[in-house]
């Protein structure tokens with residue numbers, strides 16, 4: 001039994017419009033679901049991914065309008081890394097991001113930058129047999145586009161505290177002193193720790209990661225939950241998120257983990273050709289639609305601009 005790499009990474013934004021602009025127009029991802037936080041329906045939940053909305057490519061944001069900027073600290077993910085196929089792709093992104101006013105740092109086969117709210121992002125040249133998870137964009141050739149996640153890096157005071165749970169219950173394979181390969185039959189991703197910054201404890205807020213979700217097959221999901229509980233973790237019950245099922249717990253270094261199923265997927269309630277265009281509400285919130293629509297920031301379908 002193995003987890004199939006990263007399912008999604010969920011973050012916080014204080015500005016949905018600028019967030020949509022950066023992740024769709026600049027980075028070229030597809031807005032695949034526009035919905036609300038199922039625990040607070042007045043808050044947007046925006047999902048950006050590849051063309052199909054695949055697990056492994058899916059970065060999501062809760063919008064708390066006007067939220068102040070946070071800062072990653074111990075127990076928080078500080079960098080999200082996507083794969084690109086070649087050094088030429090890194091050069092493309094170096095130029096494209098500069099053109100969008102985003103400063104970058106290139107080191108060897110990596111390009112580091114931040115989103116408009118300071119969230120740490122990185123592109124890495126990675127040779128892999130994993131399927132490239134690519135979105136279409138009129139200005140970004142498919143052979144340089146982002147190919148899905150390579151991994152996430154978090155801050156921890158003492159990574160050894162996490163090792164027994166990660167390697168025992170979750171089957172993470174050691175890949176370095178404080179890094180692990182989380183690889184299943186179809187896909188893998190990396191989890192790594194760095195020493196926390198001297199700037200002090202983390203502050204949740206805009207531009208920080210809320211949680212990272214790891215992919216489980218539908219069949220193994222309950223068994224993963226039981227393994228975490230047996231190892232002394234405190235997993236939530238299985239929660240039905242409609243597009244997938246979820247279990248949450250904090251790993252021993254404090255990072256909020258989710259185990260999410262690889263199905264049923266984003267096309268269960270939308271035409272795959274029109275993912276992310278309409279506001280989709282979970283069934284329990286459908287009766288609140290007029291109130292919810294009145295408080296959410298209006299967002300235009302990013303692809304509407306393509307034909308203009």
Ligand code: ZN
Nearest residue numbers: 010211213258
């Ligand atoms: Zn999640």
